[in-house]
Amino acid sequence: MKLSAEVQAFADRLGHRFERPALLLEALTHPSVSNTVRADNQRLEFLGDRVLGLVMAEALFSADQTASEGKLAPRYNALVRKETCADVARALDLGDVLRLGRSEMMSGGRRKEALLADAMEAVIAAVYLDAGFEAARKIVLRSWGDRTDRVEQDARDAKTALQEWAQGKGQQPPRYVLVDRSGPDHAPVFTIEARLQSGQSATAKAASKRQAEQAAAAELLTSVRGN
Template identity: 45%
Template sequence: MNDESPDIKTSSIPDGASPDAPPAKPAVKKRRSKASVAKAEAAAIEARVGYTFGDPALLTTALTHVSALKTARRRGDSYQRLEFLGDHVLGLIVSDMLYRTYPKANEGELSKRLADLVRKETCADVAKSLGLLEGIKLGQVGATADARLRTSVIGDICEAVIGAIFLDGGYPAAEQFVQRNWEERMRTLKRPSRDPKTVLQEWAQGRGLPSPVYREVERTGPHHDPVFRIAVDVPGLAPAEGVGSNKRAAEKLAASAMIAREGVK
């Protein structure tokens, strides 16, 4: 008779566990909730913007397009009201920057520089450089904001972000944001060309002549899309003409034509 005991296979059951208990299931990674994903996306935008919001809802509203609202009656939950505020905050800050940077510039030059720096194309360029388009909430999926939104709307959303920063952190926070993103643009902007009407008037006065007079020669095209032909008269000189989609544009072209013809510098 063999007294040796048979081989017994050891069990992998953890200490303290019942041998009859079902095997443990492998750990399953939980999916990130929508709230955590949104929070991470907002944090990424804040990092690019260079400002952390005390009230994150302001940033959400600034980046929400009207098309993303469940009802059009709640337009206040979109970027539009914040854009109104941000537009004026941006204008004030850039005006202050220009006033301090160009102490010898007259009001006309400062106004032209301001207009160029706060126009929608410039604001849209800032928005794109900061990656704001990645955070814009639209009502339909399948296309990026860059492909679907007009430049003017992208510029408006950039101004809405400025408005949100102003409400959340006050003027100093908004000023820091604008200075970071507009100062280089301000300093590299070429000196704006002078208005040809102003140049022609100063030239005429310098020669002892009366101020130029502009008159409408012809208006053509449909009522909603007219074309104007304007002539400018200076006593002693042949008139010059310009054609434009509005009277002011046509007057400028007429003045430019006379300036070129008379060799005015």
């Protein structure tokens, strides 16, 4: 089976030569275009999630021989969460080669965080099935790049830091309230307000609720620390 020029270019960016190109095509196929003779990427996503998890757990375990489970866990979560997977997918221009049904294509599926994250995990599984764990490990570590170096900063995100600040002041954990949702379905904008028990608050907008919550938490954290 010969890959199209676009898909082959993606494989080149990924850095893996597929002995079984059908695995890559399956990884790039969203359920919206699957049928009885064309498999989608959901099963591969399931496997790729586990392969990614093992690669990152092993890398973190080896990188810091003294870190406790309590320190390793948030680092791990930061590296395998959907937002990170989608970010890696964007860096590889994975969205350009996703095979989507008409409805998903019209609704901006190539840019959707969940679709990109799922497809990235499926691609990892495709590499694993094509060439084994070591090949998958190399692809994951290369694709994640310096994210593994800055994981300590990413692991302690703004929401975590704000909650720790609030607890240190004897307050209840912050609350996050959806103030507004605007924009079309394929490109929504969420406005979130972060509120402390003391009455202090801050709002922020982003393309996902989680990003908006993080941004609002960061804004509020800056404000309370400044005061």
